[in-house]
Amino acid sequence: MSKCLDALLERRRSVRQYTDEALSRETLESLIAAAIQAPSASNRQPWRFLVVCDAKVRGELADLVEAAAARVGEHVSKPFSAAYEDYRKYFVHFREAPAVIVPLYRDAEILGRMVGPTVAPQDRASIELMESRTGIVSTALAVENLLLKATELGLGTSMMTGPLVAEAALRERLDVKASWHILAFVAVGVPAETPNPTVRKEVAQVIRWVE
Ligand SMILES: Cc1cc2nc3c(=O)[nH]c(=O)nc-3n(C[C@H](O)[C@H](O)[C@H](O)COP(=O)(O)O)c2cc1C
Secondary structure (H helix, E strand, O other): OOOOHHHHHHHOOOOOOOOOOOOOOHHHHHHHHHHHOOOHHOOOOOOEEEEOOOOOHHHHHHHHHHHHHHHOOOOOOHHHHHHHHHHHHHHHHHHHHHHHEEEEEEEOOOHHHHHOOOOOOHHHHHHHHHHHHHHHHHHHHHHHHHHHHHHHOOOOOEEEEEHHHHHHHHHHHOOOOOOOEEEEEEEEEEEEOOOOOOOOOOOOHOOOOOO
16 A cells, blocks of 8 residues: 555545635536546446535425434433433534535346356345345445545545435435435545544454464
8 A cells, every 4th residue: 555545545534514614616526527537336436426525405405314314312221311412413523514514335246147046045135135235335435535635635525325314305305216225325525523433443453364
């Protein structure tokens, strides 16, 4: 790994506070250009990127997430109440970001279409599992490219799946067609905070050599 990439990886942090500075279309397009360099299963590029810069729309989206989080909160058991109140704040800070990118993904059916009805149920299940992963994995790789490109440009990003607590309502407001799924929200802006480095497990803790 080049020193340059090492430095970029270390510099990327989840940033959750931004200045009011708007981001240009060119800047946002350069993030998407980096994203779409990612590998994808059979090069299907099963992604789309919604870009929300309008504060009113962002507010509406955040309101939908707040409403869903409040609804869910009514069913959080007492010992978790305080933890949940803290946790749900992490679902909506995109409200204040100058831009929110919403990556969408869709699944591809390739092998599933090639095999006939005689394939063993276990193999059918494996094929379905495999093909249900391709869109989400490909698009997640694209998002990492986007995060790193933003870091290189001096921007802060926050990759969030918390907003998906309101998935159905967000899908409707964003007019997401049935074959597409919301992967996450990515808030982007000029950082107004410098988060501390976050802890990582040691390589030895996360690796298993298979013999
Ligand atoms: C799949 C995924 C979902 C995440 N969802 C949220 C979220 O909803 N809200 C949030 O504030 N951060 C979210 N994060 C950011 C993580 O909390 C963060 O990456 C982690 O604490 C490590 O910190 P770092 O990004 O600064 O290295 C998410 C990250 C990932 C990869």
